[in-house]
Structure formats: C-alpha cells, structure tokens
Amino acid sequence: MPNTKSAARRVRSSARRALMNRRSKTRLKTLERRLDDAVKAGKKDEAVKALREASSALDKAAKKGVVHWGRTDRKKSRLALEVKRMK
Known part of the structure; x- marks a missing residue:
C-alpha cells in the first residue's frame, strides 16, 4: 500500500x-515462433516476410526499452542466419 500520492x-x-511490456514481449515471441514455423x-517467402516483421518489432521494442539492444541484435542475427540456411 503506497504511503503518498506520488507513490x-x-x-x-x-x-x-x-x-x-508484457504485450510487446508476447508479440515478439509470436513473431519469432511464426518465423520458426515457416x-x-x-x-x-513466408520466412523472409516473418523475418522482416520480427526484425522491425525487435527494433521497436529495443527503442522503447522493453528489451536490451544486445538481445535485439543477437536475436536478429540468429533469425537471419536461420532464413539464410534454408534451401
């Protein structure tokens, strides 16, 4: 129970x-799962589109401070590598 108005x-x-933050993180997980499924x-084609959406969402989340920039860069790199390794 807060003791003051400002609290x-x-x-x-x-x-x-x-x-x-919870909504944003849930959306990130959904987009990453969609990419993984593709x-x-x-x-x-679906994977490339999902990668674009996931990268954008990760950047926006990092910009707002929901996730750390390092995590964003690492995730984007790994997701892009998955798509690149596709046949």
Whole structure:
C-alpha cells in the first residue's frame, strides 16, 4: 500500500508499463515462433516476410526499452542466419 500520492501514481504507472511490456514481449515471441514455423515448413517467402516483421518489432521494442539492444541484435542475427540456411 503506497504511503503518498506520488507513490500511488507510481504504482499505477508501473502497472500500466508492465502491461505494455508484457504485450510487446508476447508479440515478439509470436513473431519469432511464426518465423520458426515457416523455416521448419521450408516456406522461404513466408520466412523472409516473418523475418522482416520480427526484425522491425525487435527494433521497436529495443527503442522503447522493453528489451536490451544486445538481445535485439543477437536475436536478429540468429533469425537471419536461420532464413539464410534454408534451401
């Protein structure tokens, strides 16, 4: 229980920020899963499109501070390598 008005505001804003971060991370996982499914199915066109969407979403999340830039760069690199290794 917050003791001051400003603490109560911080609790509300923290909850709002946590919700937005959770949504963003869930979307990232969904896009990564979609790319992985396309790669496993051997669908090159879908994989390239999914890679573009996932890269964009990762960059936006890093820009907003939801995920660290290093994680973003590492994920993008590994996802691109998966697509590149497709037949």
